[in-house]
Amino acid sequence: MNKYTLIIWLYFTIFFIDSAPITSKSNSISLKKITTKLLLKEGLQFYKDHHMLKYQSIFVTDQARLISAKKRSENLTRSNVIGYYGEITVGNQAFRTLFDLGSSDLWIPSQNCTQHPCSIHRRFNERLSKTFRPINISYSVKYGAGSVYGTLGQDNVLVGEIESVGQIFGLAWKEEGSFFETQEFDGIFGMGFNNLSSIKTPTTFSNMVEQKAVKDPCFGIYLERSDDAGHRGSLTLGGIDKTKFTGNLNYNNVSKFNGNYSVWIIDVDDISINGHKLNFKTKKAIFDTGNDLILMPDKDAKIYHKFINGSSFNNGTYFVPCRTTDLVAYIIGGISYNIDQSDLVTGSYCYSSVQPAGDGDTWTFGDPFLRNVYSVYNIKNYSIGLAPVSKTA
Template identity: 70%
Template sequence: MNIYTLIIWLYFTIFIIDSAPITSKSNSISLKKIAPKHSFKEVHQFYKDYFMLKYQNIYVTDQDKLASAEKRLSESENLTISKIIGYYGEITIGSQIFKTLFDLGSSDLWVPSQNCTQYSCSIHKRFNESLSKTFNRIGTPFSLRYEAGTVSGITGKDNVLVGEIESEGQIFGLVQEEDGDEFEPVEFDGIFGMGFDDLSGIKTTTPFSNMVKQKAVANPYFGIYLQRSNDTGHTGTLTLGDIDTTKFTGNLNYNNVSTIKGKNVYWILDVDDISINGNKLKFKNRQAIFDTGSNIVYMPEEDAKTYHKFINGSSLNNDRTYTVPCNATDQVAYIFGDVSYNIDQSDLVMGSDCYSSVQIGSIDNMWLIGDSFLRNVYSVYNIKNFTIGFAPISK
């Protein structure tokens, strides 16, 4: 090798190879949606009651309505549906892979234990303590109530991976008993709460909070992108500690999360207004919970009535559901932080029977906003600054 060849070789070795970017850990995972397998009309009442009870600790009035909703849910056993809906993806606990529902409205991680012998556990992946060298049994008993039923068991500690992002020594629930057969039809094994720490029923730090504290992620936020239905169903992407800039246009605009009794518990924002065909509806003092488990937007009766007054050709049915023209062309925008977010016209209509994506299903002034809005934005949830950011999705 002559001197000139040596110089060229050293140049490429030092300046080209050495400066090549190091492949970073994958902090994104794919999500798939659990969608109701029945018609909208069949499941509408069920999910309306489901969400009312899920967030009942927010409501301080209308206890009679809550009692009625709980009674109707208990009488709906003959409707074989997944009673918890939303988006799920794969995680790893102690080298064992599970499918978990990523739930904005709860804050605990749990999976079935090998010690759970009920049929609803046996048809799902169960955690085997003996297969994990990093597992430690804590043994604190817990019981978590969901509208689909109650799960109970003891706590353990192990390393949790989402993509390649790890929460070391994460405390999680090992379910030993599931109440009845309510969890049988679901596609996921357990639940991965993405709410705030103060909502934890196990009284522990959430996996994502631990990832932030342990500096496993660069930033204290996660981003969610939801895709419209395709040949394989509704899909999405969850990105931890980063933002996927390929999924949206323009800038992210951030809004402060509202507290409940001085604590950050749910992902709640103040609503500025809704605009339909250029007309602002003049909603005041409204708040909205964001939940990827809801297909639609639920509003109190008077708000839903106001909304549909401006939707051309909408009608209220005898069962108190709203339908709209199947080819609705109204221009609808939700306004948060003085920024308008346009809704694709395909998200104004639900199913072949053309039900509206806005329905009666809440009490007080609280709204519940689901996919029919969230599919139109890239959303970012910050657990340190207590904000939610939105930007229009890339078309």
């Protein structure tokens, strides 16, 4: 091989290596839904209390209500929470983690945790990973109805075929509350912004972006419709799955709190019911895959149900006709997103999927909204993209 042939060979080799599409790696994983083991009425209150406790640092100031919510949660033994989990690999060891939009930390149980919640889940064995590095710093992460404590570690984390090298994560030595005892998942994979991290480290997905393991700084979430067979979904890292939606993605700016980006929250224009706009103003909505309801302040839920034909209110809970025919759409960024009528009602007792949860101007969009859209979360542009979900997905 002469020098000119060598130069040409090197040029093409470097070019094709550098331009090789990152998306050739599998960047999508399947998600499975966790369903509550509580009675439905207990479950409704649990979702409200869990939401209040989970976001107390951002929204809630009424300490008396917080104390009441915590007591109720503590009295619910062997409880389960709604959410979606998938399989990841940490140091060549497989774990099921709940992908949580409302938190920003990754943790899994440690082999050194001897509590019952840990013993019935997969636990990380430091000696089985050649790439693990211990970090002798303690941490704690609090969730709505439970907490975890332990020490930090560092290892490679794989989601599908996308890797975060040297990811700092929590090894749980202790879990408090019945919240984790019967869960189908082993740990939690936070998908919020870095500023929300309790262990003060970049999120796993943020590291994937910085390490250029993914093409784009966004992830997409698809959740099956409520009337589909089974409750599953998919998470796509570093891109979008165009088979899951129709039309174009419309992007909406995420709002800051105390000068920082923390949770996925955007402005909502209004709600339309049977063609009648409710004239809501200055409303915001948190996107949370960990809730099976749409939660609104008491006054907003009351206005909403005035326009739902046949709705009723009893003991803090709204009911709607089991086969409601109302046409409901949420208007965001000037675009209307229709809610399938099956998502206006939940459970055999026909509870409304919209329930009251305190004061203020902030709503929470759980599954009844998220099942109707394909949502894309961009951590660099600080935006959420939405498109109607494909009926054939």
